Amino acid sequence: xxxxxxxxxxxxxxxxxxxxxxxxxxxxxxxxxxxxxxxxxxxxxxxxxxxxxxxxxxxxxxxxxxxxxxxxxxxxxxxxxxxxxxxxxxxxxxxxxxxxxxxxxxxxxxxxxxxxxxxxxxxxxxxxxxxxxxxxxxxxxxxxxxxxxxxxxxxxxxxxxxxxxxxxxxxxxxxxxxxxxxxxxxxxxxxxxxxxxxxxxxxxxxxxxxxxxxxxxxxxxxxxxxxxxxxxxxxxxxxxxxxxxxxxxxxxxxxxxxxxxxxxxxxxxxxxxxxxxxxxxxxxxxxxxxxxxxxxxxxxxxxxxxxxxxxxxxxxxxxxxxxxxxxxxxxxxxxxxxxxxxxxxxxxxxxxxxxxxxxxxxxxxxxxxxxxxxxxxxxxxx
Amino acid sequence: xxxxxxxxxxxxxxxxxxxxxxxxxxxxxxxxxxxxxxxxxxxxxxxxxxxxxxxxxxxxxxxxxxxxxxxxxxxxxxxxxxxxxxxxxxxxxxxxxxxxxxxxxxxxxxxxxxxxxxxxxxxxxxxx
Numbered sequence: 001x002x003x004x005x006x007x008x009x010x011x012x013x014x015x016x017x018x019x020x021x022x023x024x025x026x027x028x029x030x031x032x033x034x035x036x037x038x039x040x041x042x043x044x045x046x047x048x049x050x051x052x053x054x055x056x057x058x059x060x061x062x063x064x065x066x067x068x069x070x071x072x073x074x075x076x077x078x079x080x081x082x083x084x085x086x087x088x089x090x091x092x093x094x095x096x097x098x099x100x101x102x103x104x105x106x107x108x109x110x111x112x113x114x115x116x117x118x119x120x121x122x123x124x125x126x127x128x129x130x131x132x133x134x135x136x137x138x139x140x141x142x143x144x145x146x147x148x149x150x151x152x153x154x155x156x157x158x159x160x161x162x163x164x165x166x167x168x169x170x171x172x173x174x175x176x177x178x179x180x181x182x183x184x185x186x187x188x189x190x191x192x193x194x195x196x197x198x199x200x201x202x203x204x205x206x207x208x209x210x211x212x213x214x215x216x217x218x219x220x221x222x223x224x225x226x227x228x229x230x231x232x233x234x235x236x237x238x239x240x241x242x243x244x245x246x247x248x249x250x251x252x253x254x255x256x257x258x259x260x261x262x263x264x265x266x267x268x269x270x271x272x273x274x275x276x277x278x279x280x281x282x283x284x285x286x287x288x289x290x291x292x293x294x295x296x297x298x299x300x301x302x303x304x305x306x307x308x309x310x311x312x313x314x315x316x317x318x319x320x321x322x323x324x325x326x327x328x329x330x331x332x333x334x335x336x337x338x339x340x341x342x343x344x345x346x347x348x349x350x351x352x353x354x355x356x357x358x359x360x361x362x363x364x365x366x367x368x369x370x371x372x373x374x375x376x377x378x379x380x381x382x
Numbered sequence: 383x384x385x386x387x388x389x390x391x392x393x394x395x396x397x398x399x400x401x402x403x404x405x406x407x408x409x410x411x412x413x414x415x416x417x418x419x420x421x422x423x424x425x426x427x428x429x430x431x432x433x434x435x436x437x438x439x440x441x442x443x444x445x446x447x448x449x450x451x452x453x454x455x456x457x458x459x460x461x462x463x464x465x466x467x468x469x470x471x472x473x474x475x476x477x478x479x480x481x482x483x484x485x486x487x488x489x490x491x492x493x494x495x496x497x498x499x500x501x502x503x504x505x506x507x508x509x510x
Contacts, residue, residue, distance in 0.1 A: 034501060035501070035502060035507075036499040036500060036501060036502075037499070037500060037501075037502050038497045038498065038499060038500075039446070039498045039499075039500045040446060040450060041443060041444050041446040041447050041450075042444045042446065043443055043444045044443060045503055045506070047500075047502065047503070047506075050499070061506070061507065061508065062502050062506070062507040062508070063502075064506075066502075066503065066506055072505060119450075119494065123454075123490060124451075124452045124453060124457075124490055125457075126451055126453055126457055126460070126461050128447075128450070129450045129451070129452075129494070129495070169442070169468075170441065170442040171441075171442065171468070171469040171470075172469075173468060173469025174442070174468040174469050175468070200508065203505060203506055203507070203508065204505035204506075205503055205505035205506035206506060
């Protein structure tokens with residue numbers, strides 16, 4: 001008989017004697033009742049998803065993480081415009097209604113903060129100390145960015161698309177959040193100006209009324225409250241593009257400084273997997289448990305996920321749910337007959353290009369792209 | 383004996399005078415020891431630089447941005463300098479006091495901050 005943790009918790013709570021013991025398990029507390037997020041900072045809004053979120057292909061909006069550099073802008077949606085200018089034949093200013101009248105497409109894709117897992121690097125690095133939950137996968141619906149740009153007729157020498165949202169820093173001396181992607185990625189058929197998340201119009205904190213969706217690429221490119229786009233021949237030189245959000249060309253030893261000219265902008269998210277059905281320190285009853293988690297990899301899609309039930313000594317293939325997806329979460333599961341004792345469970349994904357996860361995070365000064373093999377230690381009691 | 387006591391007293395007075403006129407090096411603890419539990423709950427310990435941090439840092443963000451960090455003194459110096467470049471109105475003397483305060487409490491060997499579970503902000507969830 002297979003029992004998932006929540007059902008087992010419910011049956012355990014039916015017996016009063018077990019209640020106190022089970023309530024000590026943090027991930028169970030999060031799974032009960034209304035959704036909760038881990039608050040990293042209240043202002044600006046930086047909230048991460050709890051680990052138990054990651055057992056489904058699509059992340060519900062209310063369980064999805066939030067990442068902000070500044071306060072959320074309050075936008076008068078009927079008056080909102082998206083401006084496109086720079087190296088174009090016909091500068092453009094379009095409304096939400098204009099975008100809604102254009103052909104709409106839906107893409108399933110993971111949004112992950114480049115700093116997800118920063119709090120797990122040693123030595124530590126400054127920044128929001130995300131652990132596991134600065135990621136989620138959603139169905140994004142909107143207009144192809146290339147269709148919007150086509151209306152403005154980009155010139156031949158346009159090589160980069162620079163853009164920013166409506167949010168502004170508290171002090172006008174603080175750099176604004178300005179990002180850029182190469183025109184090739186901007187013109188990719190799956191790059192969207194999204195108006196909906198999981199089938200519903202974007203909510204105020206989720207980028208209302210429009211956000212960029214750059215499937216397979218790091219979250220800092222997915223700018224919200226989209227307001228301004230400039231086609232240009234060169235890369236911007238603003239703080240959040242240079243030196244911000246950069247990764248070493250050749251990572252060095254942990255803690256070692258990296259010269260600025262040896263840092264490059266991040267693009268694709270690397271292959272990663274996370275166990276959602278168990279958290280570090282959980283205590284379980286002996287018996288059969290279903291291990292469930294999610295795996296993803298930039299633009300490649302997942303080939304297979306291996307699980308280790310003995311701390312990485314041996315590995316076994318997990319079952320993958322549903323159809324393959326190039327950009328989204330692939331749910332994996334495995335039936336585990338747990339015996340009494342302490343166990344370290346690990347998961348390791350391999351993508352369609354053969355890339356897999358490292359044993360330890362690849363240290364870098366910004367604390368980015370942590371895709372080390374996920375491990376949780378649990379105690380099984382007979 | 384009396385002469386020896388007099389010399390010792392004079393030396394103590396000189397030491398006290400030196401302590402008053404020589405500022406302590408930044409790397410030495412200059413603030414009172416803090417309760418680890420309070421630090422892990424994200425509280426800012428009472429010390430002269432606390433008011434500086436509240437006035438100069440919490441204008442743009444809440445205190446968690448400070449209290450979740452676990453950094454070396456050099457990293458805190460870099461962080462404070464970055465914030466000054468971003469426009470935080472902090473002079474050299476204030477920066478030195480702030481770095482000493484931050485580096486003394488939120489250092490690499492302090493355990494990670496305890497997770498705080500809260501409902502999602504209202505603007506991030508569908509209205510019921």
